[in-house]
Amino acid sequence: MREFSLPALYEVPTDGNLTDLIRRNAAQHPDVAVMSRKVAGAWTDVTAVQFLAEVRAAAKGLIAAGIRPGDRVGLMSRTRYEWVLLDFAIWSAGAVTVPVYETSSAEQVQWILGNSGAVAVVVESAAHSAAVESVRGSLPELRHVWQLDAGAVAELEASGAAVTDEVVDERSSSAKADDPATIVYTSGTTGRPKGCVLTHRAFFAECGNVVERLKPLFRTGECSVLLFLPAAHVFGRLVEVASVMAPIKLGCVPDIKNLTDELASFRPTLVLGVPRVFEKVYNSARAKAQADGKGKIFDKAAGTAIAWSQALATPSGPSIGLRLKHKVFDKLVFSKLRAVLGGRGEYAISGGAPLGERLGHFFRGIGFTVLEGYGLTESCAATAFNPWDRQKIGTVGQPLPGSVVRIADDGEVLLHGEHIFSGYWDNEAATAEALADGWFHTGDIGTLDEDGYLAITGRKKEIIVTAGGKNVAPAVIEDRIRAHALVAECMVVGDGRPFVGALVTVDEDFLVRWAADNGKPAGSSAAALREDPQLLAEIQRAVDDGNAAVSKAESVRKFRILATQFTEEAGHITPSLKLKRNVVAKDFADEIESLYRG
Structure with missing residues (x-):
């Protein structure tokens, strides 16, 4: 057993809550731009005083609607200024925010709002409103549905006009440090998402120590960050709260289709993203170079950047020849x-999935260092990250100051600290299993080096994490696909990949009948029909049914019908018919690769 810790750099308030931050900012930095929002296509700054006033106005509307201290309020929207505004307004009304991914299916909306006992929800669009309405009959506690695109903020401001500032101030101080700030639902191996209860204390400990350890990246009045991650994700919440805590300017982007243009217009000093974002930057640049006939130059530049970064970790540093090559390519490519x-930033923070050493060295080599970190919803986002001044590429960094990382005898990563969640909402059994002996059991396998840098080497639990950082619980969609008569087994794949795929085996007994009904030759096997258009269409219907139970990010984009079955004899399944995923992934590696070619 090995463990490592660092002393806390931030003193967590003994009491109070996250609304203290916006009042402090208004008092100490009244004219500093803490937010920026798009108005008529242009970025428009919002000062600390303005933001506090808008939060109060929205909070008054929530109070007037009967929202009480401790009530749960859902928030279902893309990442936009109003998301942050309403998050703080919900807290200012003394309530608890329950994020819902804007891509969630109606089933997921029903479960999250129902399980949390949400009394109100703010949605973004008419489609979101329709999703809520379709399940509202099973949500007896839900009293209010407001829609952002239909003027929800203005409606709240108008309805709360009679509520005084004193009432809001009283409500704002009603939540204490150990009270829930939010319930973030995360995918679980049992299928149903579990609600992670994160307190105000957890966010103070998390964001306070992140800001202090990365202080040069959070300079008030100088630094800015563009949030394009889902605000419903705990990583997005870290960005939101840490920006307000510093404070630095925060901008929000709801659609990453035009991310390059948004980055160019906002010009952040700090970028936070998942590996897929940085992969896309690299791949797009390489593709453009090849299209322009400059592919060889780009590849040489990339090789130079990687060599440069690797040399930085050696005692002698880059050679004179490498320095000259780097200078040339900096002008031609890196700039x-x-x-x-x-164009303004030198650092980025990456989380949600492994970045990989190649990309880490490439970006450091071009003068844009990507600091990789590691965390879970249960750890209020980052529980380890690379410090700006002592990066170790290939690791996820050192523990959050004030916390402890322990490697158990079986290699599992265990966590302890004030940033750890207080438990799963209304799920004592799952809480007891995850929080044993005062330690959170992550289910991940890792190692600690002599300097306390953590490397994640595997995963005990079955959660799939895509290259975009989306957590996917295989059981939900697998069970639905497997319900089709033609499907014998289904295994979802996609760990570290750009999207979710699936391997499907066909029920041999039912295939005989299906083949006869559809005019196929007698005795046709799965191997003979695996590319048959009619069979593919039938399996696609099973996949479509499975996709209806999950969000778009979790849905199966491509599948492969296998020529053989998963058998106990081959070691693919246990006697109780549970999949041995590692064995299947190894035996059918070529089939999995075929899903992602091209």
Whole structure:
């Protein structure tokens, strides 16, 4: 057993809550731009005083609607200024925010709002409203549905006009440090998402120590960050609260289709993203170079950047020849890549999935260091991250100051600290299993080096994490696909991949009948029909049914019908018919690769 800790850099308030931050900012930094929002296509700054006033006005509307201290309020929207505004307004009304991914299915909306006992929900669009209405009959506690695109903020401000500032101030101080700030639902191996209860104390400990350890990246009045991650994700929440805590300017982007243009116009000093974002920057740049006939130059530049970064970790550093090559390529290639990322920043923070050493060295080599971190919803986002001044590429960094990382005898990563969640909402059994002996059991396998840098080497639990950082619980969709008569087994794949795929085996007994009904030759096997258009269409219907139970990010984009079955004899399944995922992934590696080619 091995463990490592660092002393806390931030003193967590003994009491109070996150609304203290916006009142402090208004008092100490009244004219500093703490937010920026798009107005008529242009970024418009919002000062600390203005933001506090808008939060109070929205909170008054919530109070007037009967929202009480401790009530749960859902928030279902893309990442936009109003998300942050309403998050703080919900807290200012003394309530608890329950994020819902805007891509969630009606079933997921029903479960999250129902399980949390939400009394109100703010949605973004008419489609979101329709999703809520379709399940509202099973949500007896839900009293209010407001829609952002239909003027929800203005409606709240108008309805709360009679509520005084004194009432809001009283409500704002009603939640204490150990009271829930939010319930964030995360995928679980049992299928149903579990609600992680994160307190105000957890956010103070998390964001306070992140800001202090990365202080040069959070300079008030100088630094800015563009949030394009889902605000419903705990990583997005870290960005939101840490920006307010510093404070630095925060901008929100709801659609990443035009991310390059948004980065160019906002020009952040700090970028936070998942590996897929940085992969896309690299791949897009390489593809453009090849299209322009400059592919060889780009590849040489990339090789130079990686060599440069690797040399930085050696006692002698880069050689004179490497310095000269790096200087040339900085003018020809690297400066243009930094411009794509906004042109002002030197650092990024990556989380949600493994970045990989190649990309880590490449970006450090072009002068845009990506600091990789690691965390879970249960750890209020980052529980380890690379410090700006002592990065170790290939690791996820050192523990959050004030916390402890322990490696158990079986290699599992255990966590302890004030940033750890207080438990799963209304799920004592799952809480007891996850929080044993005062330690949170992550289910991940890792190692600690002599300097306390953590490396994640595997996963005990079955959660799949895509390259975009989305957590996917395989059981939900697998069970639905497996319900089709033609499907014998289904295994979802996609760990570290750009999207979710599936391997499907066909029920041999039912295939005989299906083949006869559809005019196929007698005795046709799965191997003979695996590319048959009619069979593919039938399996696609099973996949479509499975996709209806999950969000778009969790849905199966491509599948492969296998020529053989998963058998106990081959070691693919246990006697109780549970999949041995590692064995299947190894035996059918070529089939999995075929899903992602091209």
